Amino acid sequence: MSCGERRAEGFCDACLLEIFAVPAPTCGLCGRFLRSPGLPCRDCRQTAFAFSRARGAARYAGLLRALLRRFKLGNEMHLARPLGQLAADLAERECPRPGAVVPVPISRRKLLARGFNQAELLAESVAARLGRPMFPKALVRLRRAGKQAFLTRAGRIANAEGLFAPRKPLLGRPPDFTGKLVLLVDDVITTGATASACAAALRAMGAADVVAIAVGR
Ligand SMILES: [Zn+2]
Ligand SMILES: [Zn+2]
Numbered sequence: 217m218s219c220g221e222r223r224a225e226g227f228c229d230a231c232l233l234e235i236f237a238v239p240a241p242t243c244g245l246c247g248r249f250l251r252s253p254g255l256p257c258r259d260c261r262q263t264a265f266a267f268s269r270a271r272g273a274a275r276y277a278g279l280l281r282a283l284l285r286r287f288k289l290g291n292e293m294h295l296a297r298p299l300g301q302l303a304a305d306l307a308e309r310e311c312p313r314p315g316a317v318v319p320v321p322i323s324r325r326k327l328l329a330r331g332f333n334q335a336e337l338l339a340e341s342v343a344a345r346l347g348r349p350m351f352p353k354a355l356v357r358l359r360r361a362g363k364q365a366f367l368t369r370a371g372r373i374a375n376a377e378g379l380f381a382p383r384k385p386l387l388g389r390p391p392d393f394t395g396k397l398v399l400l401v402d403d404v405i406t407t408g409a410t411a412s413a414c415a416a417a418l419r420a421m422g423a424a425d426v427v428a429i430a431v432g433r
Contacts, residue, residue: 217298218283226298234279235302246408247271247433263373265408266415267400267426271310272433273302276404284403284432288334296334300341303401303431307342311427315396317343317350320414321357321380338431339401348399351391355417356383369407376409380417394422404432 217223218231227235240249243257247270250257274280287295307314319339327333336352343350358381382390398418405411405428415426 235274249275265412267411267428270405270408270411270428272405273306273431276432280432296337299431300338303338304341304345306429307346311399314348314399316393317348317399318354319352320402321355323357335402342401353383354391355380372407373409376413379413382421392422395424397425398423400426400428402430405430
């Protein structure tokens with residue numbers, strides 16, 4: 217799926233080695249890769265995240281970064297499955313029995329332009345592997361994040377607050393997550409601001425706990 221080597225499914229051993237290269241210590245709370253072990257990390261000391269834990273399958277760098285960009289921006293939807301399997305492997309280790317699986321939503325504008333929500337495709341693999349229900353339309357992204365990439369870390373976190381809300385369905389009620397552990401799925405977690413803003417909205421829907429996972433961290 218990555219280098220063109222013939223294989224029934226997924227990534228070859230050489231590509232997997234590259235994806236999981238540079239094993240490094242991670243923060244026990246937010247899953248950030250650290251130069252030296254420490255708990256909690258600087259980010260967690262500065263920010264009260266709304267999720268209880270965040271984890272990435274591998275470091276968002278090198279081959280994995282290239283693959284995630286090809287998947288999301290290059291419309292290479294065939295990468296959804298092998299990348300989804302990396303997310304599912306992680307979910308099995310970190311959060312095997314969630315009450316619900318919820319992908320991070322993208323804006324309506326991006327959805328129309330891209331045609332798919334990359335986080336939703338990954339969450340499908342996770343929910344299928346765990347055999348747990350997925351709620352792809354639980355959250356709505358209220359406004360565009362603006363030039364998030366150019367903001368400082370503190371700016372990104374402030375900018376993301378209030379960015380997500382429970383989606384009000386045309387018919388019926390939004391899902392009730394009361395007392396549930398919700399597993400939030402995204403393609404990448406960088407500052408944790410987006411995941412934390414989603415987790416806050418899920419807690420407003422009654423979630424007792426939110427664990428966030430992504431393929432890249
Ligand atoms: Zn390969
Ligand atoms: Zn941390």
